[in-house]
Amino acid sequence: MAKLADAITVSIGGEAIELRPSLRFAIRIERRPGSFAGLLREIMDGSLTATCEIIRDHADIPMLETRILDNGLDALREPLVRYVLALTGMDEPEAANDNGSKAKGKSQPFSEYLSGLYKIGTGWLGWTPQDTLNATPAEIMLAHDGRMSMLKAIFGGTDDKTDKPQSDISLDEKFRGVFGGFGTKIVQRRA
Structure with missing residues (x-):
């Protein structure tokens, strides 16, 4: 989350x-x-x-x-x-893949991810373009989660996360995309 x-x-x-x-x-x-x-x-x-x-x-x-x-x-x-x-x-x-499995999802350019957030803010949430552009990406994602929870409470629905129109990019893939140019790698801490 x-x-x-x-x-x-x-x-x-x-x-x-x-x-x-x-x-x-x-x-x-x-x-x-x-x-x-x-x-x-x-x-x-x-x-x-x-x-x-x-x-x-x-x-x-x-x-x-x-x-x-x-x-x-x-x-x-x-x-x-x-x-x-x-x-x-x-x-x-710490929120990424606690079970160590590789996340399922396709790669997406950041431009598409950001325009998707704009669509969520102005479409799903009904915010003005100005309000959407002034919100942080985290605020948009959490507001969308809240909207989906509200709609499920009103109309019913499953608890699976397959109907989320958010990015399919896993956290590991986001880090690789951002830090790939640095030649860095993700190191898992030992318990």
């Missing part, structure tokens, strides 16, 4: 800035060259340009580059990575 995104706050020159991982920004990041994986790579490499690109979406700060350099890029790396991962709508790792 998706979890609502925690508030992601960064401090630039003593000013706290909340980075809200809304669908609007997820669509914009997906369309940029390199998409999510490219942006993550730039953040990990300490790119001032990538850092400014994210923060400018959320605050208008004069002389942003200078203030970030005064603050230090390393302090911003962890919250920016969490922000980009929240934009993808990824669940927490």
Whole structure:
């Protein structure tokens, strides 16, 4: 199950800035060259340009580059990575395949996944386009789950999850897609 995104706050020159991982920004990041994986790579490499690109979406700060350099890029790396991962709508790792089995589902480009979330928000949930674009991917998925539960309570239905019009991409496949360019691999913890 998706979890609502925690508030992601960064401090630039003593000013706290909340980075809200809304669908609007997820669509914009997906369309940029390199998409999510490219942006993550730039953040990990300490790119001032990538850092400014994210923060400018959320605050208008004069002389942003200078203030970030005064603050230090390393302090911003962890919250920016969490922000980009929240934009993808990824669940927490412990929720993925507890039984160790490989998830069933087909691969889907992030552009289709994000447009599917938009369709859920404006179609299934009846939200305005503005409300849908301002919601986080996790909020859209949880609201959809709530709507489906309500409809099942009213009209009856099965408890299987086969009727969900959400992404068929497993969490492992999402991580592989995002982190594939880094050459990383998933390591399971030993109990």
